[in-house]
Amino acid sequence: MTSIAYHLQRAPVGVVLVDSQGRVSASNSLARRLLEPVGGAIIGADLMALHPESARAKVQWLLDSARARPDEPAGMAMTLPFGTLVARVTTVEGADGPGWCLIFHLPDGFSLKEGQSGPASADSLVKLPVGSGSGPALLDVASVVHLEAEGHYTRVHTADGAHFCRLSLAQLLKRLDPAVFLQVHRRHIVNLVHAEAIDRSDGHWALVMAAPGRPRVPVARARVELVRRRLAV
Incomplete structure (x- = not known):
């Protein structure tokens, strides 16, 4: 490797x-x-x-x-x-x-010629494919509140409900903006834009997300310090 x-x-x-x-x-x-x-x-x-x-x-x-x-x-x-x-x-x-x-x-193999206005490949996700019917629906990545591992697949939570995605949590983590999406637990990734509050009432950290029912996403003990730094708390 x-x-x-x-x-x-x-x-x-x-x-x-x-x-x-x-x-x-x-x-x-x-x-x-x-x-x-x-x-x-x-x-x-x-x-x-x-x-x-x-x-x-x-x-x-x-x-x-x-x-x-x-x-x-x-x-x-x-x-x-x-x-x-x-x-x-x-x-x-x-x-x-x-x-x-x-x-x-910059990425290995990247090149930018004189006069070129910017890089032109597209590996980061702009839309997220969800659903398993005849054809996947495409969600705006910005609408994702949090992601939850479901075996080899992922449950995508938005303000409109939960959706099934055939990509694994590890695959998604590689292609989502790390300035916005943060893995806070081995089974959970959150969109920090939608984080509304921090809950420490049971002695463990959880992020309260801005979605119907105000879902709580657990934060692993090893990730608490990272969350503190990213949210300045």
Whole structure:
């Protein structure tokens, strides 16, 4: 089996230096080619303006996490249409004060030609196939409240009820956005957007989801600290 370290060594790497005001002071060519089609010339530009609005909360989380723990780089894996991007951010000290260094590893084999506006494959899920009749129905991924393992398959819970999906929980986890979907138990994945409250009344953690009946999804003891960090509690 090929190691993760091997894939990271082969993966294209983008590098961006950001000053204390959140403006880009330097970057390598791959970072420029990725970000310039979104927000224009990047040197001197505000980092957030270079990202689509849907991605800005993730970038801000990385910056805030790196600032809070200067000696511990912050990292995040994000499932994007062209594959999984691994981003790491650390604080740096420059002539004008503290700033950040952002490094992101792109999928092994990824390539972006000069002038190309962005990656163009589609491995992340936009729709979720459910049902087992003559043809599956397609649910918007955003409508999923939580997912529950059911043998080799998955029960998909939405505000409109439960649905059967032939994909396993492990298969779904690989193709859902990890900034939104979090595995909190070996049998459960939640959409953090739909998390409404935390229930600790029985001595165990559970997430109360914003759906009819306010379902409680158990959080494994080993995942409690991760949930605390992701929800800032």
